[in-house]
Amino acid sequence: MSAIKKTRPEAFEHGLSSEQLAQLRQWCAKDGFSSAASQMFNAWGIRRSPAAIHRWYHKDDSDLVLSMIASGAAMNRKLDDAYKSNPAPAMERLVDVFKTLVMTLQVQGAADPEQLETANQLFKSALEFLKEQGKAEDRKLEREKFDLLKRKAAQAEQTEKVLTNADLSPEDRARRIQEIYGRA
Secondary structure, three states, X not given: OOOOOOOOHHHHHHOOOHHHHHHHHHHHHHHXXXXXXXXXXXXXXXXXXHHHHHHHHOOOHHHHHHHHHHHHHHHHHHHHHHHHHOOOOOHHHHHHHHHHHHHHHXXXXXXXXXXXXXXXXXXXXXXXXXXXXXXXXXXHHHXXXXXXXXXXXXXXXXXXXXXXXXXXXXXXXXXXXXXXXXXX
């Protein structure tokens, strides 16, 4: 079983004139990639798959994605600065924003399989992040429980010592027990 070789956009362009590339771009925009592949074969006898035409047609989109990433990084820096003076939004709000982003990528992914794959990877990453956040919250709660139990055990030990100290009067015992439990 041999692997399928993808046609690189640069190699794709090498075999066509600028007029043919312009015509192909019009066919893609007007009729879609499958129809453009058929028209390309009928007009010039050149056989290319709709997927190869799709990759060629969207080859400049990577520059757009990179600029969007740079823009997103700048936005994240602004958000970080804003969070320094304001509390972060609730996790539910972040999930809502993330869902919107993933849905946008999936809609665009209907025309571009690479964007759909990006959306899927992004969604998996977000789910993993949320799982880790939940585990961190669980660990924090367990630590708080442990600290509380430790304090209660120390208070119980101190109370036992006060109650078994025969040298203390009942009033002194009551006062010390109130001090142990922070009621003095």
